[in-house]
Amino acid sequence: MGIRSPIHPKAGGLFLLVLGLLLLGAYTNDQAALAHGKELRIRVSSFVPDTGEPLNRLYRVEVVYAYDEDPVVGAKVSFVASRLGGGPPMGPLRLEPLNEPGLYAAEIRYPLYGSWNVTLSVAGAGEGETSFVEEVVPAGPARDADEVRREVLQLFFSFDWRDVAAIAVRVAHSLAAVVWFSLTGVILVAHWFLPPAARPAVYRRLAGIFLPGTVISLGLLIASGIYSGIYSAPVKAPGIFDFDVMWRIPFGTAYLATIAYKTLALGACVVLAVSIARVLRTASYPVVAGADDSVAIKTIAAPATKTAPLGNDRRLYRLAAANALLGGSLAVAVAVAIYLHYISHLAIFLPD
Numbered sequence: 165m166g167i168r169s170p171i172h173p174k175a176g177g178l179f180l181l182v183l184g185l186l187l188l189g190a191y192t193n194d195q196a197a198l199a200h201g202k203e204l205r206i207r208v209s210s211f212v213p214d215t216g217e218p219l220n221r222l223y224r225v226e227v228v229y230a231y232d233e234d235p236v237v238g239a240k241v242s243f244v245a246s247r248l249g250g251g252p253p254m255g256p257l258r259l260e261p262l263n264e265p266g267l268y269a270a271e272i273r274y275p276l277y278g279s280w281n282v283t284l285s286v287a288g289a290g291e292g293e294t295s296f297v298e299e300v301v302p303a304g305p306a307r308d309a310d311e312v313r314r315e316v317l318q319l320f321f322s323f324d325w326r327d328v329a330a331i332a333v334r335v336a337h338s339l340a341a342v343v344w345f346s347l348t349g350v351i352l353v354a355h356w357f358l359p360p361a362a363r364p365a366v367y368r369r370l371a372g373i374f375l376p377g378t379v380i381s382l383g384l385l386i387a388s389g390i391y392s393g394i395y396s397a398p399v400k401a402p403g404i405f406d407f408d409v410m411w412r413i414p415f416g417t418a419y420l421a422t423i424a425y426k427t428l429a430l431g432a433c434v435v436l437a438v439s440i441a442r443v444l445r446t447a448s449y450p451v452v453a454g455a456d457d458s459v460a461i462k463t464i465a466a467p468a469t470k471t472a473p474l475g476n477d478r479r480l481y482r483l484a485a486a487n488a489l490l491g492g493s494l495a496v497a498v499a500v501a502i503y504l505h506y507i508s509h510l511a512i513f514l515p516d
Contacts, residue, residue, distance in 0.1 A: 204292030235266025340384035
């Protein structure tokens with residue numbers, strides 16, 4: 165007699181749900197491709213980034229749908245080249261996506277001077293290919309360094325409304341952080357510079373603005389953080405949520421680890437905010453005359469008083485101090501994230 169191991173109904177239902185989501189995702193991708201059409205248009209810009217290294221070429225490739233000129237996101241752009249007259253073939257080499265949708269780039273070093281037949285092919289959301297001849301010749305007369313730098317910047321960077329929005333969001337993010345840490349900073353200042361008898365009055369005034377200030381500042385921190393993660397990440401939207409691309413770009417894993425820490429730290433700030441709000445109310449009332457180690461707490465429901473330990477003041481101080489330490493670590497994480505953001509771009513063009 166065999167032993168039968170039945171599948172739990174919940175496990176079977178979960179399997180069907182996952183399968184359905186996968187099929188829905190595949191269908192959605194196919195419909196998006198059909199809406200734009202399969203034909204692509206490829207525009208290529210090439211540049212010698214350093215006149216002292218004439219074998220190097222910097223390529224920027226713009227890929228759009230031929231039907232509606234919408235940028236192609238998530239394409240796989242590859243480079244192959246063969247030298248006229250013989251020589252070792254090159255490729256296939258993969259171009260990396262830039263921050264702006266539809267743009268891809270790579271720095272290529274040719275092994276020999278000469279005329280090279282270059283082919284750039286695109287696969288993924290659509291299909292397309294373009295070919296041209298790249299003349300790789302020794303350097304001519306030296307050019308002004310500022311002129312070269314200006315051309316490189318114009319080739320890869322532009323300033324438009326998206327940059328203005330990113331700046332506005334970062335300003336809002338910074339102001340929200342200042343408001344949140346200032347709210348808890350008042351507690352630290354009161355504990356350091358005021359006698360115990362004078363602190364409840366400060367806490368009472370702070371309690372009146374703590375809840376709305378906390379909701380607005382932490383809410384703005386979360387919203388602006390999500391926006392920056394999508395639109396101000398080292399890669400195009402959906403930014404850090406495109407884990408496959410983030411995992412492959414230079415320093416991408418370190419950037420994701422930094423963002424993960426910032427997320428956990430912000431979650432800890434929310435937990436601290438709830439705890440501080442509770443303790444702040446009990447620490448906002450003066451000591452009752454004749455009562456040992458107690459505070460009078462007036463409640464809306466009952467005008468009579470009850471007592472709570474004066475230890476609430478010390479607990480409030482510890483919570484505010486923990487939040488200050490968390491803020492310091494977040495400042496370090498922000499600096500690291502900004503540094504990784506820029507070197508992840510530069511690493512694409514720097515030689516190994």
